[in-house]
Amino acid sequence: MPWVFKTEPGECSIDDIGVAGAAGVIWEGVRNYQARNFLRDQVTVGDLVLIHHSSCAEIGVAGVAKISAAAFADPSQFQPQSQYFDPKASAEKFAWFAVKVSLVEKFSKVLTLAELRACPGLAELALVKKGNRLSVMPATNQQFDLVLFLTKT
Incomplete structure (x- = not known):
C-alpha cells in the first residue's frame, strides 16, 4: 500500500532521507493517534511513500521513499530533551x-x-x-501512480 508522509523539511527532508542511505532515517515524532495506528498496524516494509514537505517555502511532494524497517517504539518518547518526550512512556x-x-x-x-x-x-x-492532513496518510495505487506521472510531465 502506498502512503503519504508529511514532514517539515527543517525536521526531516527528502535530502535527510537521502543522506541516511540504505539504512534509512527514523520517521519519529508522530503524535496523532490515527497516524500512529497507521504506522503501527498497516505500514509495512517495502511500502512506498510520497514525501510531502510542509510549513516551508516550497510546499509539495518532494520525492519517494520506501519503508525499510517496520514499526518499533519511537525512541524520541524516551528522551527528556526531545520535543516528543512522553513522560508516561516506558x-x-x-x-x-x-x-x-x-x-x-x-x-x-x-x-x-x-x-x-x-x-x-x-x-x-x-x-x-482540507482538515484531513495527518502526518501519515494512505494513498491508493492509482493516486500514487498519478503523482509519479505528474512529476514526469
Whole structure:
C-alpha cells in the first residue's frame, strides 16, 4: 500500500532521507493517534511513500521513499530533551511508534500542493482535502501512480 508522509523539511527532508542511505532515517515524532495506528498496524516494509514537505517555502511532494524497517517504539518518547518526550512512556508500556524510511527518488522539482489540487484524479487524496492532513496518510495505487506521472510531465 502506498502512503503519504508529511514532514517539515527543517525536521526531516527528502535530502535527510537521502543522506541516511540504505539504512534509512527514523520517521519519529508522530503524535496523532490515527497516524500512529497507521504506522503501527498497516505500514509495512517495502511500502512506498510520497514525501510531502510542509510549513516551508516550497510546499509539495518532494520525492519517494520506501519503508525499510517496520514499526518499533519511537525512541524520541524516551528522551527528556526531545520535543516528543512522553513522560508516561516506558520500555514496557509506550504509545508511540516509528518506522525507518530510505530514499527511492528525489524529484527534480517539488510537485506543489496547488498542482496536486488541480488534478481531478487526486480529488480524493487525503493530502489535498482540507482538515484531513495527518502526518501519515494512505494513498491508493492509482493516486500514487498519478503523482509519479505528474512529476514526469
